[in-house]
Amino acid sequence: MTKQIHLAAHFPGVNNTTVWSDPAAGSQIDFGSFRKLAETAERGTFDFFFLAEGLRLREVKGQIHDLDVVGRPESLTVLSALAAVTTHLGLAATVNSTFNEPYELAKRLSTLDHVSNGRAAWNVVTSWDAFTGENFRRGGYLDKGDRYVRAQESLRIVRKLWDSWNGDELVLDQAAGAFAREGAGAFADEGAHFTLRGRFGLPPSPQGRPVIIQAGDSDEGREFAASSADVIFSRHGTFEGGQTFYKDVKARLAKYGRTDDSLKIMPAVTVVVADTDADAIEKAAYIREQQVSGPTALVLAELLWGRDLSAYDPDGPLPAEDPVVGSSVTQGRVGYNDPFPIVSEWRAQAEANGWSLRQTVINQQNRQTFVGSPTTVAEAVNRHVQENAADGFVLVPHLTPSGLDDFVDRVVPLLRERGVFRSEYAGTTLRDHLGLQP
C-alpha cells in the first residue's frame, strides 16, 4: 500500500540555517512572521508547525554569540495565538522537562489543545547543563544519566494528569445544574523526582491529549521515544542513515506493545527547489555560502576543536593544533564527544580538495537534504517515505517567513498528484492528520 507522507514546518531560529542577512528575510520576532509561515504550512495541508525553544542565549568564549539569530518569543504563547488564525494545522511546542513542573506543563499544553480544538503537540526535551540552569531555580543539578529518568517521570505524570479525567465526567447539563461529576481530575503520584497530588482542572481536549514528540538520538533517547512518543524528530535525513534509524526505532516498539504506525519518524531536513536540477544545485551552494560566513566558519570550527581559533583566517588552512575534549569555548549547544576522527576527516578532505577552513566547514557540514527541480524533490521525498527511510519530514527553511513558499507551491502539488499526500485535511485534530489513535 502507498504510504501517506507527513509534513511539518519548522520556524527557523537560532542557528546558521536561517539566512537573516538575505534581503528577503523578515523579522524573527514579529508575530506576522510566525503567522505567515503557519498560513503557508496550512495552505500546504501540513500536519504541524514546529517551534524550538531557547532558555539561555548561547555563548562563544564567554560572550554572547552574535552571528546567528539571537532571541525568540516563547513557544507556547506564540502557538496559542496561532490557534486563533489557523484552523487545522497542528501546533507543536518544544518545552523542556527539566526546568518546568509537570503540573504546569500539563495545564499549559492542555490549554493549547483546548483553544486549538485538538491541535497541540509537546516536543519533550531535557537539559542537564548548569549553563542553562543558571536561569532557573531547579538549575543544573541533574547529571546526564538522570535526565531521562526525570524526563520519563515528568512525561508519565503529565500523561497521568491528562488522563485524570476518564472522558465522561464532563456533564454540562445546564437544566440539572451538573457541570462535571465530583472527583473528576483527581490524581496522586510519587516518583524519584516528583511527589504530587491534587486535582487537574482541564478535561480531555478534542484529541484526547496532546501529541508527544521526541528528538533524542542516543540509545536512551530512542528507547524513550519507542516507549512514549507519537512522533520522533530525527537528524537522519539521508536515505541510508534514515533507513537504519527507522529500522532500529520501529524494532523497539513491539516490546512496548506498540505497532509500527503508532510512531511517526520525521527527520528534520532542508529543501532547495528551483526550475531545474542545475539551478537548484547552484542556489543550494549560494545558500551555504550565506549560511557559513567567515566568522561563522571559525565559530563552527571552534565548537569542533574546543579552542579559540580567532587568530585563524577562515579563508586559510585548517588549524594545526589537536582538538580539546570537554572544553567550554562554546556554551549552550551540543558539542562533540570525540572530535579527533572528525578533525582527521576534515583535514583529509581539505587536503584532497584544496579547501580552505571555510570551504571545509561548508562542505563537511552540508545539511541540505533535498535539492533539485520540483519533480526531483517530490520523487526523492516520496522515495524516502515509501522505502522506509522516514514517515515524513520536518522542513527547516533557510528564510523567514517565505522559505516554504517554493515547496508548498511547487512540490506539494506533485505529491498530491502521486496520491501520497493529502489535498485537504480529512480530520480536524493533529492526531487525525498523523493517523494516530486518540
Added chain:
Amino acid sequence: MSRGLITAIEIDGAGGDPGAWRGPEVDPRAILTGELAVRAAQRAEAAGVDLVTFADALEAPDDVPDRVSVRLDALGLAARVAPVTQRIGLLPTITVTHTEPFHVQASVATLDHISGGRAGWIADVSTSAEAAAVIGRREPAPAAETWREARYVVDAGRRLWDSWEDDAIIRDVATGRFVDREKLHYVDLETPTFSVKGPSIVPRPPQGHPITAIRVTTPEALEAAGDAELVFLPNSGDLSKQVLELRENAGRSVTLDGRSVTLTLDQAVGPLVLVSAEVRPHVDGVERLLDLIEGWAAAGVDGVQLRPASLELDVPVIAEQLLPVLRERGLVGSGERGGSLRGRLGLRRPVNRYARSVR
C-alpha cells in the same frame, strides 16, 4: 481628569456568578474552547473598554459539581485572544510562587510582542496547600513570604525585559552580526529563593515593560501593590484613604532583606488604582452601577475593574448601555485611544536601565 476613568473587564469562566454557565444563552463548551472569552473581549473592545483581565490560580477550581470546575491557563487564553482583538489590553493572572521567574517574564514579553504592545499581567501568589501539593516542590508558605518573593519576581521580570536594549538587534550584514552583544546584559540577580543569570531569551517587548498589576486581596498584597503600575482594589473600607496611601507609596525604593529593589514605575502617574467590583447590570440595571461609579470617581480612583456575573449577559449591557452613558457624562474618554496599552493608560514607556544616556 481629561483621560477619564480606565475601564477593565474580568474574564473568568462564564462569569463571576457560579450559576452563569447554566443560562440558555451560554454554550458551556465555549468556556473550554476560549470562544466565550474571545466574544467578551471583542464586545468590550468594540465598546472602548481599555483592558480585559483573565482570572487564574495555579490549582484547579473547587470540585463542586454544579459549578465551573475547570479553568484554562490564563496566559494561553490571553494569547488566543490577542490576534482576534486590535486595541484592548490583555492581562492574564500568573502565579509566581511555583512558576520559574525566567519563564514568567519570557511569556509576558511574548504576549506583548504578539499583541503589538497590549500586554500586562496580574502577579499573584499561591498560598494554598492545594497549590503546593500539585507541584510538590515545597510546603505551602504564608502570604508574607510568598508576596516578598513575588516582589522579587516582579523586579526580576523588569530587569530581564531591560536585558535587551531596544536597538540590540542590528542585523549588520557587513560584520555578519545579528545582535550587538554590548546591548545585551546579564541581570545576575540573586534573591533569597531564586537567582537568574540572564539575558532574557526574548528581545525587549514593544512596551519596554508590559504592565504589571496586582490584585489586592490581603494586607501583604496591598504592601506589594506599591510595586505595580496597576492596582485592583476591592470596593471596601475607606476607598479614598486607600487610594491616597497607594499613591504615596508610589515610586519609593523598596528594601527587602537588606537589598534594594529598583522600581521603574512612572512616578508621576503610577500606580493607577482601579476599584474592583462584581456587577450584574443585566439584573440590576445600569442606573445603580452609574451611581456607584460616580461615587468611586469622587473617591479618586483611576478606574474600575468590573467583574461581570455573566459574560454573555452582562458584557453586552456594559458595552451598549453603561459605557455610552459614562462617556456622555464625561466619566470615561472617547474610547479611541490607540497604540500600546501604556499609551492608552497614559503611562510612559520606561527607559532601559542599561542604556547609556548618550551614545
